[in-house]
Amino acid sequence: MLPxxxxxxxxxxxxCMTLAKGDHVFHQxxxxxxxxxxxxxAICLTRLTEAGALVTLHNAVxxxxxxxxxxxxxxYHCDAIAVAPSKVIRLSKSAILLRQRExxxxxxxxxxxxxxxxxxxxxxxxxxxxxxxxERVFQAVASGRLRGSVTQLASQIGLTKxxxxxxxxxxxDQGLLSKTGRGEYVLRQP
Amino acid sequence: MLPxxxxxxxxxxxxCMTLAKGDHVFHQxxxxxxxxxxxxxAICLTRLTEAGALVTLHNAVxxxxxxxxxxxxxxYHCDAIAVAPSKVIRLSKSAILLRQRExxxxxxxxxxxxxxxxxxxxxxxxxxxxxxxxERVFQAVASGRLRGSVTQLASQIGLTKxxxxxxxxxxxDQGLLSKTGRGEYVLRQP
DNA sequence: AATCAAATATGATTGAAATCATATGTTACC
DNA sequence: GGTAACATATGATTTCAATCATATTTGATT
Numbered sequence: 001m002l003p004x005x006x007x008x009x010x011x012x013x014x015x016c017m018t019l020a021k022g023d024h025v026f027h028q029x030x031x032x033x034x035x036x037x038x039x040x041x042a043i044c045l046t047r048l049t050e051a052g053a054l055v056t057l058h059n060a061v062x063x064x065x066x067x068x069x070x071x072x073x074x075x076y077h078c079d080a081i082a083v084a085p086s087k088v089i090r091l092s093k094s095a096i097l098l099r100q101r102e103x104x105x106x107x108x109x110x111x112x113x114x115x116x117x118x119x120x121x122x123x124x125x126x127x128x129x130x131x132x133x134x135e136r137v138f139q140a141v142a143s144g145r146l147r148g149s150v151t152q153l154a155s156q157i158g159l160t161k162x163x164x165x166x167x168x169x170x171x172x173d174q175g176l177l178s179k180t181g182r183g184e185y186v187l188r189q190p
Numbered sequence: 191m192l193p194x195x196x197x198x199x200x201x202x203x204x205x206c207m208t209l210a211k212g213d214h215v216f217h218q219x220x221x222x223x224x225x226x227x228x229x230x231x232a233i234c235l236t237r238l239t240e241a242g243a244l245v246t247l248h249n250a251v252x253x254x255x256x257x258x259x260x261x262x263x264x265x266y267h268c269d270a271i272a273v274a275p276s277k278v279i280r281l282s283k284s285a286i287l288l289r290q291r292e293x294x295x296x297x298x299x300x301x302x303x304x305x306x307x308x309x310x311x312x313x314x315x316x317x318x319x320x321x322x323x324x325e326r327v328f329q330a331v332a333s334g335r336l337r338g339s340v341t342q343l344a345s346q347i348g349l350t351k352x353x354x355x356x357x358x359x360x361x362x363d364q365g366l367l368s369k370t371g372r373g374e375y376v377l378r379q380p
Numbered sequence: 381a382a383t384c385a386a387a388t389a390t391g392a393t394t395g396a397a398a399t400c401a402t403a404t405g406t407t408a409c410c
Numbered sequence: 411g412g413t414a415a416c417a418t419a420t421g422a423t424t425t426c427a428a429t430c431a432t433a434t435t436t437g438a439t440t
Contacts, residue, residue, distance in 0.1 A: 132396080
């Protein structure tokens, strides 16, 4: 359930929390107690800047983590609020830092996880820079991003679901994509 | 010049390379020799997918790094090509992996760097999801992204420079931003 | 001082995707 | 078996940012 290498941590390092919509996971300024995995629901991270503006930093959805950087600071620098009924797992900061010092394999696992997240986010940003909907959807499919629903793809790549459906249709008409029996889209082999 | 913790590496672990536009830093499939820092110019990372489509993974600009994840694989999984005359510094994979094993402070520095990159990319993606140009520019300024030129800001947040200039003007007219004597934009204090 | 490149700044026009609307198909659950 | 929720699908209309055009200002280079 937890992504590597956090699956290696024993149960005492994990604290499950059930949240109603609107509940805080933590507040800006709270002492850091660990990082989090979203088991279900969604968590929104917002920060009140010095100038008084509310800035959204991240919307963490089921299956993803948040507050990794809290490992290296004493206080959370944003609010984490459930935007839907959610379950999150807190991974103890002290347990992680201890394990990281004692277990090189675990430590490398964290670095590896973060490096692959960086890669993925960069690719997503690059994808967002593609101007036309057709080309964007094509690149997204080509890089294997269409696994869940079209709606999920749409929100990932910064288009509406309608625009995605239309692009998929046009790309199929142009022969760049083809649809399998099970309704999946794949690249057309030249 | 190099970001922490790579500034700690001694000279023998750094290899400077000067590239003409179009030169390859490495090819997909090459043995990994390290990760890279872009001193000047710009490097584009592209991958040829199994299905034969060319996907851009990242555009690395001056001051940023690329191929961090190559630390954990034997072969580069993309091409890195200079899109302008560039200087890059290669940081030796073996030196990094060795140092990482022997120096906990160095190892933590890498994790810290990657964690803050993850944070930053996430925030940028969140920013890209903001629908209107005015709100997007406001959030960008509120989170301190307007340091360089407006043109740089524009490409970061996925707008044209014209749209940015217009948004800055409208936000100023609305009293949400104000312009300092030196032409800098700051949040209007309420 | 002259020249060139880039940043700043706006106006006019266009176009592509968002929005709104609607219909059917598919699961899942009481 | 009914209905509620969501995914798929596509047409009509609107809107906002992209594009194109142009001018001034600033900064660097010779």
